[in-house]
Amino acid sequence: MKVKKYVASSMPEAMKVIRAELGPEAVILKSRSVKVGGFLGAFTKKKLEVIAGVDDQVKKPKKYVKNHTNEELMKQVNELKQLITTMQPSRNTSVEYPLLVQKAISFLQHQEIEERLLKEVRDKVMELYYTTPSLGDKQLVEWLKNWFEEYLSHSECSKVFQKKYINVVGPTGVGKTTTLAKLAASCILEQNQRVAFITTDTYRISAIDQLKTYASILNVPVEVCYNSEDFQQALQRFNEYDIVFIDTAGRNFLDSQYIHDLHNMLSFNEYMETFLVLTATAKMADLREVYKQFSNIPIDSIILTKLDETTTFGPIINLLTECQLPAAFITIGQDVPDDLEKYTTKKIVDYLFGDWKYE
Incomplete structure (x- = not known):
């Protein structure tokens, strides 16, 4: 050679x-x-x-x-791929990316996108940069949005409320009770359905009072269940209702006994649809651990809360790309039911690039 x-x-x-x-x-x-x-x-x-x-x-x-022309273009693309591979940082090599590419990398790093995903984006952006004359901010962001939307396409939940019993689970502090009230209100106001509440959260008196307040506002019945026998009786009482929403206790997700108690209390069967509620304000390590713990019960989809309380969306993007569950809803405030929206990849990607500074 x-x-x-x-x-x-x-x-x-x-x-x-x-x-x-x-x-x-x-x-x-x-x-x-x-x-x-x-x-x-x-x-x-x-x-x-x-x-x-x-x-x-x-x-x-x-x-x-x-x-x-086509053969030459393919050769150039292959050369670029070879170039990208050789330009990966090492101990002895300091790589300098073009300024616009570096801006995209720095932005996604600031958003806490993990390296496994960042590497895929970086390679594609380098290829885009060298094959697109006069690439600018707006064109790059549009390309990045399209790329992320396609990459996250598996995360959209096609159908919800397909079953009679709707169960909401998750760690403490993620807004499960308020989210449950928003879901119920949307069924009442938009679908004109008969709705009832069940709560198994007997660890906090305030949680029971909060759900009873929502039940009073929405004019729906509520049952408080202290054990599995109470729960089965509540299911029988609400047998004629269209949808029964079940609120569960928010406890330390690191305690495996919590998941065991959920199994003992609830009937995870073909008549129950279960949402895992996660907050967008959580760290990636905590999101991953929560998902790991709750994967021991049959989860149908995810609800992402408090998107209005953070400017960093990388952790939930990371989780959605690595877990096999779709997302059904997002919440962006405390108002019932206005601050509940159907999850779409476009919405979550728009949040991700919301702080991009155009030049």
Whole structure:
């Protein structure tokens, strides 16, 4: 293989020279930032050192003529993919991305998008940058939004309220009772359905009082259940109602006994639809642990709450990309039922890029 070192101001400039000298079959072997010129260490300039090579068996044409546009474009794309691979950061290499690409990477890092997902986005954005002339902020953000929407397409819940009993579970402090009231109000006002409440949250008197207040406002009955026998009797009492909403206790999700108690109290059967309520204000580590704990019971979909109380949406994006559950609703405030919205990938991606500063 013929190997040669090049020093240029940028990767596009280096690639242009490499193609001219070594031909389209050349590959990038290594790249790194170097300092050149100056006097006694001062007034140096940053350059890009690129080592490229070409197989000696490949005969380089005297003059490269682009006769087949599609073939040449594919070769350039492959070269870019090779370039992206060789430009991954290592201990001995400091990679400098184009400013617009670096802006996208920094923004997503600030949003706490995890590295596993960030790497996929970074590779695609680099490819976009070198194949799109005059790429600007708006065009890049539009492309990023489309990419994330497609990547999250599996997370949209196609159907909800397909069963008679609607169960809401989750850790303490995520807003389960208020969310349950919003769901019930939407069924009453939009579907004109007969609704009833059951609560098994007997650990907090305030929780019972809160649900009774909502029940009074919505003019629906409510039953408080202290054990599985009470629960079965409540199910019988509300047998004629269209939908029965079940509120559960909010307790420490790290306590495995909590999940055990849910199993003992509730009938997780084919007549029950269960929502896991998660807050957008939680850290990624906590979201992952909550999902792990509650995956021991049959969860149908997720409800994301308190989107109005954070500016960082990476953790819930990370969770949605790695868990197999769809999301059904989001909440954006305390008003019942106005601050409940159907989840869509477009909405969550719009939240993700809501703080992007255009230039």
